[in-house]
Amino acid sequence: MDLRQGIGLRKLGRTVDEFQQDLLSNLYFRRGTTVESASMRDAYETLSLTVRDHLAERRARTAAAHYASNPRWVYYLSAEYLLGAQLEQNLLYSGTGEIAAQAVKSFGLTLEEIEELDVEPGLGNGGLGRLAACLVDAMATRDIPAVGYGIRYDFGIFKQSLAAGGQAEGPDDWAFQGNPWEFPAPDDRQTVGFYGHTEPVPGSSTRKVWVPGEIVLGEPSHMLVPGYGTDTVNIVRLWRARGSEASFDLSRFSAGQYAEAVQEAVRAENISKVLYPDDSTELGRELRLKQQYFLVSCSLRDIIRRFRLRNEGWDDFPEKTVIQLNDTHPTIAIPELMRLLVDEYELDWDRAWSITRRTFAYTCHTLLPEALETWPVHVFERLLPRHLEIIYLINMLFLREVEERFPGDVARVSRMSIIGEHPERRVRMANLAVVGTEAVNGVAELHSKLLRETVLNDFADLWPAKFQNVTNGISPRRFVKLANPRLSDLITEGLGDDGWLMDLERLAELGSLAGDASFLERWRAIKRANKVDLAVGDPDSLTDVMIKRFHEYKRQQLKLLHIITLYHRIRANPGGDWVPRTVLFAGKAAPAYHAAKNIIRLINAVGATIAADPIVSPYLKVVFAENYNVSLAERIVPAADLSEQISLAGKEASGTGNMKLALNGALTIGTLDGANIEIRARVGEENFFLFGLDAFQAAELQIAGYRPWEHYERDPELREALDAINAGLFGGVGHDVADSLLGRDEYLTLADYRAYVDCQDEVERAWRDQDRWTRMSVMNTANSGFFSADRTVADYAARIWRVAPVPVAKDH
Numbered sequence: 001m002d003l004r005q006g007i008g009l010r011k012l013g014r015t016v017d018e019f020q021q022d023l024l025s026n027l028y029f030r031r032g033t034t035v036e037s038a039s040m041r042d043a044y045e046t047l048s049l050t051v052r053d054h055l056a057e058r059r060a061r062t063a064a065a066h067y068a069s070n071p072r073w074v075y076y077l078s079a080e081y082l083l084g085a086q087l088e089q090n091l092l093y094s095g096t097g098e099i100a101a102q103a104v105k106s107f108g109l110t111l112e113e114i115e116e117l118d119v120e121p122g123l124g125n126g127g128l129g130r131l132a133a134c135l136v137d138a139m140a141t142r143d144i145p146a147v148g149y150g151i152r153y154d155f156g157i158f159k160q161s162l163a164a165g166g167q168a169e170g171p172d173d174w175a176f177q178g179n180p181w182e183f184p185a186p187d188d189r190q191t192v193g194f195y196g197h198t199e200p201v202p203g204s205s206t207r208k209v210w211v212p213g214e215i216v217l218g219e220p221s222h223m224l225v226p227g228y229g230t231d232t233v234n235i236v237r238l239w240r241a242r243g244s245e246a247s248f249d250l251s252r253f254s255a256g257q258y259a260e261a262v263q264e265a266v267r268a269e270n271i272s273k274v275l276y277p278d279d280s281t282e283l284g285r286e287l288r289l290k291q292q293y294f295l296v297s298c299s300l301r302d303i304i305r306r307f308r309l310r311n312e313g314w315d316d317f318p319e320k321t322v323i324q325l326n327d328t329h330p331t332i333a334i335p336e337l338m339r340l341l342v343d344e345y346e347l348d349w350d351r352a353w354s355i356t357r358r359t360f361a362y363t364c365h366t367l368l369p370e371a372l373e374t375w376p377v378h379v380f381e382r383l384l385p386r387h388l389e390i391i392y393l394i395n396m397l398f399l400r401e402v403e404e405r406f407p408g409d410v411a412r413v414s415r416m417s418i419i420g421e422h423p424e425r426r427v428r429m430a431n432l433a434v435v436g437t438e439a440v441n442g443v444a445e446l447h448s449k450l451l452r453e454t455v456l457n458d459f460a461d462l463w464p465a466k467f468q469n470v471t472n473g474i475s476p477r478r479f480v481k482l483a484n485p486r487l488s489d490l491i492t493e494g495l496g497d498d499g500w501l502m503d504l505e506r507l508a509e510l511g512s513l514a515g516d517a518s519f520l521e522r523w524r525a526i527k528r529a530n531k532v533d534l535a536v537g538d539p540d541s542l543t544d545v546m547i548k549r550f551h552e553y554k555r556q557q558l559k560l561l562h563i564i565t566l567y568h569r570i571r572a573n574p575g576g577d578w579v580p581r582t583v584l585f586a587g588k589a590a591p592a593y594h595a596a597k598n599i600i601r602l603i604n605a606v607g608a609t610i611a612a613d614p615i616v617s618p619y620l621k622v623v624f625a626e627n628y629n630v631s632l633a634e635r636i637v638p639a640a641d642l643s644e645q646i647s648l649a650g651k652e653a654s655g656t657g658n659m660k661l662a663l664n665g666a667l668t669i670g671t672l673d674g675a676n677i678e679i680r681a682r683v684g685e686e687n688f689f690l691f692g693l694d695a696f697q698a699a700e701l702q703i704a705g706y707r708p709w710e711h712y713e714r715d716p717e718l719r720e721a722l723d724a725i726n727a728g729l730f731g732g733v734g735h736d737v738a739d740s741l742l743g744r745d746e747y748l749t750l751a752d753y754r755a756y757v758d759c760q761d762e763v764e765r766a767w768r769d770q771d772r773w774t775r776m777s778v779m780n781t782a783n784s785g786f787f788s789a790d791r792t793v794a795d796y797a798a799r800i801w802r803v804a805p806v807p808v809a810k811d812h
């Protein structure tokens with residue numbers, strides 16, 4: 001199909017000259033300025049618009065192809081998206097990188113200096129939000145008709161800086177200067193209600209009328225999500241809350257009551273004001289629930305609008321629609337769809353329930369009981385009175401089903417109830433999500449198994465076929481091609497072409513090059529050059545990285561104990577043959593998570609003590625890189641020699657940082673947790689440093705009664721490390737960390753200390769043989785092809801979504 005014939009679309013520049021003309025045209029007509037007076041900001045916006053036009057043209061062809069085929073759609077609902085910087089990605093995905101570089105050069109600029117103005121939209125906390133971004137990228141790459149729905153927070157994840165060695169948080173007004181990647185779509189605005197009461201409908205036992213007490217507008221904008229190596233461009237649609245026109249009180253304003261005049265609008269806009277910075281601990285109050293409902297209500301109405309553009313009636317709705325819930329945050333979509341179908345579209349309850357159940361699927365991201373979301377019933381009752389009624393009815397009918405299957409099993413019925421009774425009545429969102437969906441998946445083999453055997457065991461008994469595993473994945477475009485261009489070029493040379501970027505399993509062919517001395521030499525030189533670029537320490541030292549959110553279960557404190565042990569060893573034997581090491585930490589702690597922030601403080605204190613020590617500092621350096629985000633990950637990952645994946649087994653659902661690092665040739669030291677297990681199985685036991693308790697042993701130890709104090713008493717090196725903290729050796733910082741380890745040590749850090757330190761000795765033995773190390777590094781990359789998000793999406797498509805690709809016609 002040639003769209004230009006129909007609508008006379010001008011051809012976009014494909015040569016340097018044409019691209020230059022497009023830049024000028026955009027500078028004049030869309031920025032309203034001239035070459036003489038253009039600022040750097042103008043240059044950035046103009047280049048972004050010019051690149052965006054290439055994607056927008058593909059978007060038009062994608063929409064036409066989708067419209068013509070009326071396919072089954074995937075709607076991905078996620079409270080978070082960590083999309084990463086857009087300009088560099090879109091230059092790559094539009095194939096304009098080369099001509100753009102030359103075109104801007106003729107204006108005396110470089111791409112690099114323009115890219116510096118590109119701000120990463122930090123609309124997520126960590127792994128979950130980054131997964132959402134990798135999946136939408138892979139869905140477009142696999143030509144799957146999809147829309148990602150999310151919230152356009154005014155302030156993304158806080159900016160982290162260090163102040164007096166501890167974490168300080170600042171606001172992230174990411175779009176302060178505007179965001180050229182976004183298309184506002186005010187016509188598709190939605191109206192969302194909150195609070196109020198319900199009224200019965202005469203003659204109906206199930207229908208009700210909800211009369212909300214507050215009305216808020218949801219205004220969408222979308223960002224383009226291009227596929228790589230294909231013409232598909234999907235979208236992520238983000239909602240921003242606004243007060244209605246009526247929410248501005250003109251008479252109060254005229255009377256000089258300026259604050260009161262806008263208070264209603266401010267209250268509405270607060271809904272999308274900030275991304276909640278909690279990661280896996282649930283600190284949100286009513287506003288968080290408001291955000292969740294806001295996202296769900298706007299998105300479902302948009303999904304229904306789209307469905308009705310092409311379809312009649314409701315029978316086809318579950319055939320044409322699959323809505324994937326990224327964790328429990330969007331779970332209110334289940335009662336909301338019931339409400340829309342029963343109350344507004346007047347379907348009977350059973351039909352509505354059958355449609356709803358067949359429409360949704362749920363991805364669970366945790367095993368931590370405290371991270372399983374629940375809401376006090378009284379909060380629900382006030383904010384979403386109709387939804388609570390619907391949840392009660394869903395629960396009543398569901399529990400009847402459970403009682404029939406397991407007569408007399410009262411304990412089971414109370415465990416499975418969507419309403420928990422103790423210590424207060426709460427709505428259990430995970431139970432609701434399991435009951436209201438067709439498929440439930442965990443995010444790595446072990447995680448899915450533990451979900452079936454522990455947290456969701458009762459549900460797995462009832463519906464064994466509902467439970468699946470889909471192991472997470474990452475985008476090889478962002479995390480190899482863009483992040484590590486040197487390695488990317490070498491791989492392309494080694495494999496003969498760059499098809500591996502869309503078929504990552506082809507990396508296996510690198511295995512045969514692991515015996516080629518000159519190839520290994522180049523591989524090693526690339527790692528070194530990446531370390532020089534990162535510039536955090538001696539590029540010849542072992543670069544040991546632990547980059548992820550700070551959480552006690554991830555055990556940055558274990559890494560810290562190892563560092564202190566190395567410090568003591570070097571001091572005791574200054575003339576020893578020590579392996580020089582640079583330990584790099586990066587990551588944010590939730591602002592209210594004091595234990596995690598104490599660990600950050602201690603890391604910096606230990607780092608400062610070591611830096612000031614003339615005996616130890618030649619061998620050991622500890623660096624804390626501020627404000628971990630996707631862009632920083634892209635700089636650190638290519639430079640890493642050693643990847644720290646040392647969570648307490650059974651606590652990390654999957655991890656994706658582990659995949660990024662292995663794919664870039666870092667060797668993993670890790671526990672048998674999350675996707676580490678699958679990484680080890682693929683890269684080979686001999687190319688992975690395994691230590692510590694497994695999930696079963698950890699659970700057994702906790703049941704048997706764990707006494708951290710015994711490890712302290714038994715292990716002199718451990719004792720020395722903890723004593724040093726308590727003696728105030730590190731600027732007097734860290735008593736709280738030591739107390740927590742010697743007291744409860746909830747994450748069994750001390751139980752794994754000895755195994756971890758010994759395994760690190762093993763790491764150093766391997767490092768001393770650089771040829772061996774480099775071969776191991778190549779084998780990690782060669783066998784990480786499975787961890788492409790393209791494979792993850794193919795798994796979802798085949799096993800959960802049952803969707804087929806819809807190819808987009810080429811532009812001739």
Ligand SMILES: *Cc1c(COP(=O)(O)O)cnc(C)c1O
Nearest residue numbers: 126127548629630633655656657
């Ligand atoms: C990949 C990534 C994560 C996830 O890291 P894990 O080690 O899997 O927890 C978190 N934040 C950012 C910015 C990332 O790029």
